[in-house]
Amino acid sequence: MVTLGCAGVAAGALSAPAARAAARSLLIKATLADLPTAPEKRRVPLFADYAEEFWQDYSPHWKPATQRSSRSRIDQLLVPRFGDLPVDMIERGDINRWRDSMAERGGTFNRAIPIMSVMMQYAEKLGYRVKNTNPCRGVSRFKRELPERYLSASEYRRLGRVLAEHDGVNPFVIPALLMLIYTGARVSEIATLRWRYVQPPRLQLPDSKTGPKAIYLNPQAIAVLDGLERRGDELLVFPAMRREAPINLGQYWDRIRRQAALPDVRLHDLRHSFASVAIAQHIPLATIGKLLGHALPETTARYAHLADEVIAESADRICSNLANAMGIAA
Template sequence: MSTNGHVVTSEAVRNAGSTRWRGSKSTSEKVKLNGNIARRKVIGQEFFWWDTELPGFGLRVFASGAKCWFVQFRQRGKQKRVALGRPPEMRAEKARALARAQLAKAALDGLPTAPKVFAKGKGGGGMLFSDYAPRFWDDYARHWKPSTRRGNRRSIFKELVGAFGRQRIDAIRKTDVLRWRDSWAARPGAFNRTIPILSVMMGYAEQLGLRPRGSNPCKGTPRYKRKLLERFLSAREFHRLAASLRAFEESDPIAVQAIRLLIYTGARHGEIVGLRWEGVQPPRLMLPDSKTGAKIIYLNRQACDVLEGLSTKAEVGLVFPSAGGDKPIALSVPWQAIRRHAALPDVRLHDLRNSFASVAIADGISLVVIGKLLGHALAETTERYAHLADEAIADAAKRVSGSLASCLGIAA
């Protein structure tokens, strides 16, 4: 080794008692790596200098004389070597810092890390919610039904943009959503309808790369518990409603027949007013689309009589058209008059569907079958009528015990 020229010959290295590296024929030496070491020359073979202060940090000298800073470590059971740069372009201090960072990264591999910060201009994370809303609408709204689009448009561009419009899409956190939830205490139903829309928007932002994956701030946000508005017509109220329908039969026959079909089928209001003759296939109504997708409505004799009694039967077109004939009938106005005439001011059209289920339970029909009749996609939806079944069973038990008491000569 020449101290003036910093030349290390292969023979000198071998005679210096150098160590072997991983069983190869290359020789190595442990020193504190700095600029002086980087300027040394090795002639005739590959050589490694290993740093004495930072394990894994080294300087490799090729047989050609070229040099390269590197760091070596084990990651997930495998030996890895990462090149950092070449001297003299990269100084020893810079190479040491890069090696330390690479070793820290390898040590943290597999452990939870902080969420990625999306900088403006790199993936769009800096996009404001008010700018994101139109983009989301253009991409997503076409997949909703027309009636859903109308309601969701107002929720997005009025409610959500009003609440989050000035925030960056990647900066909305769970605390922001909970604070927004608290502001809806006076409108719990509206919040329950709007939070799923915000959740879909946040999920789609993740797909676009505008938010980190799995960061949806709506996840786990509790909805407001609301007492369901359940109104079931009694037998006496059904008699009053029937009399009122007869009273309006001459003045508004189409509306009366549509309401009767609602009563006899337990169908949703939108399924009947949007019914087309193409789907009338007695003893069934074949609906290509509904709230829960394609659906079959089973027709009983009374429902078939309603359809047979219509004076506007056709092969195609709306079964219950408006006065112009090109749009579905609007039942809200005639229903207001009919229910007022029947002295049932609090009964909604949807309550006819609830009453259908109530009568079915009273007749001993199981919840499973009722769910099929009503077209519920989930059994949980039908479970809301379970308490009616309990009442029917309790009433039956009371009647049976009364009969037994009478037989035994015991006062009931």
């Protein structure tokens, strides 16, 4: 039995409203007594401590190359910047100030903020942050002018002459470069190609930058592969000279491009040039995206301006022919 105050006007007496409120409070407590209580809120760690917890949970799901680059950015950029802040106290203003401080290193910021964003999302799942409070969401990245170099017909001819005359130490260099030119593949995809992936009329890669991928082989690419001795299925198609390791085309490319008077052409520009030639042949962007293995249409859209140029040139030719047919000077 519970007594609330005392009757009359003695000290400690309760008014009727106060007594009713006290009674309701006791009833509520009695009703909830046997129900499970809400768990205590997890102690929110400092960002530096959370970074290790995040790494242990999340990094095993990344590829080795992603692990290496992400670990470096966490240690060198994120922890020094946010390490002393509790995870739940990092706000949009902190991210914006970080962005402003990276104005001279825009590319570095652009590569680091996706990692920070993933870390904040995971913090929400662990209960360290309120849901939907990711401070990285909507933060603009630095715009970068990425140089894209496309080889012209005359430049392809110069390159072809140099490749035909090249007499290097490693006999796999020229075949590997020809595969880049003929397929538009990424350098890493050709350098790490193994014979079991060669399944004409395609290369069936179990993994790539965008996941499993098929690279379609044209007759020229098939001829390059047919000219090589097919070794064991697990061996590399284009190994380094002295050991069974992926060929490093970069160390040979500088000399070759200089001999072809193309000092500004990067290996990756061979992939861009593959796309530009395809567009000149009126191949749809969607098809080019499949040939290049783009995961998103937006990636292929970077070549849309080339398609516009081809269409404009075609329109000019058509109109010129029409004007000539009507006897009107163009």
